Amino acid sequence: MKTSQQHHRCGSTLVQTIDAPLPLVWSIIRRFDNPQAYKQFVKTCDLSSGDGGEGSIREVTIVSGLPAIFSRERLDELDDESHMMAISIIGGDHRLVNYRSKTKAFVAAEEDEKTVVVESYVVDVPEGNSEEETTSFADTIVGFNLKSLAKLTEKMVAHLKL
Numbered sequence: 001m002k003t004s005q006q007h008h009r010c011g012s013t014l015v016q017t018i019d020a021p022l023p024l025v026w027s028i029i030r031r032f033d034n035p036q037a038y039k040q041f042v043k044t045c046d047l048s049s050g051d052g053g054e055g056s057i058r059e060v061t062i063v064s065g066l067p068a069i070f071s072r073e074r075l076d077e078l079d080d081e082s083h084m085m086a087i088s089i090i091g092g093d094h095r096l097v098n099y100r101s102k103t104k105a106f107v108a109a110e111e112d113e114k115t116v117v118v119e120s121y122v123v124d125v126p127e128g129n130s131e132e133e134t135t136s137f138a139d140t141i142v143g144f145n146l147k148s149l150a151k152l153t154e155k156m157v158a159h160l161k162l
């Protein structure tokens, strides 16, 4: 008898310190309906279910040059008290199958005006790929997104201070 297929999973955690206050950074992160505010690989985003709260589903299209055209994603949790959101990727023409992420924002220790964002994810390792290939691909995208979130919110702070 054939052994049941092993569900190979992998994941990692990325940390970004941002020179902007938590309420501002969180106000950008929490907009499940507007990831293109800082995610540069997102071309368009439309909600196909919900109003941006828990349980909402978004249909994301990806800029050209990447190995994917679209992604369907669900907002599993949105907690404005603990500044945490959890998202699942539930469809699309890409290889990040069963991708789930958790993003949490904190006030930096002893730095009231700084924010630390911690993003973790787990995902299936696709047939024919190694764990290392899978995490390095996802880490690159998540890392870009966090850098771009930092750049945007730091620029907003600079403008607010003018």
Ligand code: A8S
Binding pocket: 039, 041, 062, 066, 067, 068, 069, 070, 071, 089, 092, 094, 095, 096, 101, 138, 141, 142, 145
């Ligand atoms: C996020 C995280 C990731 C998004 C990946 C990892 C993705 O949007 C891109 C390319 C892909 O091949 C997969 O927080 C997918 O958005 C940029 C379309 C899901």
